[in-house]
Amino acid sequence: MSDIEPELVDDDDDVRVESAAQVVAAKETLAARCKAAGILCEEITDSEGEWRVRVGMKSARTVRPLTLWSAESINRLLALPFERYVFLSDLEAICSYSDGTIEAGVRYAGNGIAPMGSMYRRLFGADRPEDFDLAAAKMVIAPQQDGLPHIEISQASPVFQTLSRAAGTRRLTLKLSHCRVTTHDSALALLQKIAGSVLFQVDLMVDIPITLERERRRPALSRRVRRAGSPPELQYPQTQFESAPLSLYWYGRSAAGMPLLQFLAFYQVVEFFFPIYSQSEAHRKLKAILKDPTFRGDRDTDIARLLAAIHVSRSGAYGDERSQLRATLFECTDSDAVRRFLEEDEGRKDFFQTKAKSLPYHKLPLANPSADLRGDVAERVYDIRCKIVHTKTDSRDGSVELLLPFTPEAEQLTFDIELVQYLAQRVLIASSTPLNVYG
Structure with a gap:
């Protein structure tokens, strides 16, 4: 009983000294054991004078921090062969x-x-x-x-x-x-x-x-730029959106913590509009071929060029999926706006400029101020899509390695998910129609 009751006496100087001594002893013992085992151990003190001891437990080629904040927690660890x-x-x-x-x-x-x-x-x-x-x-x-x-x-x-x-x-x-x-x-x-x-x-x-x-x-904080200040002033709706892709968009927004599912949901929002925007791209290609003075309607190679330009997929879109994605982004997004999105957040900009270089996806040339990034964005998004679904791709892709859930690669998709979410938003907006309440 006498061992417990003194701990409750706040005005006893001897108790405070004894308590401080116990903390110091626990810290020293922990530091010595960590040093002998080659384990990182450091004490951190915040601006308010509160201390923490951080032990870096080994985890493959990295360490996993274990934070201790009292002599009791330190002694609990010391009681184990950690x-x-x-x-x-x-x-x-x-x-x-x-x-x-x-x-x-x-x-x-x-x-x-x-x-x-x-x-x-x-x-x-x-x-x-x-x-x-x-x-x-x-x-x-x-x-x-x-x-x-x-x-x-x-x-x-x-x-x-x-x-x-x-x-x-x-x-x-x-x-x-x-x-x-x-x-x-x-x-x-x-x-x-x-x-x-x-x-x-x-x-x-x-x-x-x-x-x-x-x-x-x-939990990683959202990297999206947040506007501080008064609540937003909503305006009366002037436009309406397709229900199917909007449902996919909300599905993506609700899939927090499931990066592959989230990426694919936003990608499918963009994919929904492939038939519309790939048709416009096909029209331009056909016009360019037919206006070519060297074009001959009786020449097999020229006819083959026409057939390639109007290749229709099972979804009714023109061209292969890569070109459909590219056509949709060029129709629905602005080059300067895409660059602003990529550069407006320092964490996002740093990721795509430096950290993303080690990942096996198409690189975005942010360092080139004159580059139209939409084509590169389409290539990157398509690369990730293929690694998630692991479907057959055209001959330029070669073999595609599967991107699996719960892997470090999947956890690194945060900024790419933000990017494809932004693209989904732009495509939804570009594809909206005037509001018809009773129609």
Whole structure:
């Protein structure tokens, strides 16, 4: 009792000194252990004098910060052999090579808020999870032969609860033990293989979708320029929009956190108008061919030029999809406006000028002030579209690698999603018609 009560006495100088000493001791012990293990450890103090200790846990070729703000949180970490653990990139998952263990958070993958009650009931037969002894509940899958990992789904371990941002006392994790892994990539591959098989089996047997939990990152703030000040003054509508592409647009706006789905929804808004604007482009091409003095109607090569210019796709649009996209953007957007959009936000401009160079998509020549960027934008958007849907493309594309959900490449689509959303807005506006309320 005497050990607890002094902590509540605010005006006791000895207690404050003792408390400060405990903090200093905890910080020093943590710093020493991190240094010995080659783990980054730094103390940060904000403008108000509040301190934080940030530990950089290893995660592939990067680090994942673990922030501690009290002696209690530091001592909780010190009670664990945290030096043995590394994070597996992009997942809420930890691995100990020396112990041969991998532990990964799992979550409900359906729409809406995770129905924890359904998960507990179907996995463990628990009608009321708050009254259920989760600590004793385990789903164990024993290996059929020596050398294979042991598999278990159960409550998150104390180590996982301390290290993971997504942890909590009622969290479930997939645990693998007796693993023969010595590198990050081999551990990640093993986890993905077993999780894919086990969690798909769970879905088939109990009809509840569960997936590995992605790394908890701080939500990225929207990069779109926001206008501060008074509320917007809305005007009475003068135009109306096609219901189908507008529905796709709202679908894209509602698909936050699903970058591939969001990109495709906005792309489909633009795609909806391909037949209209590609026809205008085809007219220009035909006129140019027919006005050519060297054109001969009895020459097969000239007829082939005409046929190529008026090639009609299954959607009724003219030309291949790449040229349809290009024609639509040239009809519906302004070159200067597109450049302003790309350059008005410093983060967006920096991404497309520098950071995007490492990505396998068409580059935008922002550094050239005289370049009409619409053609390059069309090429880039089409590149990404092909990598998402992985369909057949024309001979210029060559092989197309699939762009998968929950990958670093998908997470890097933020600025490209903003771009295709902007294009969808411009095309909707350009394609609107005068408002006919009763028509």
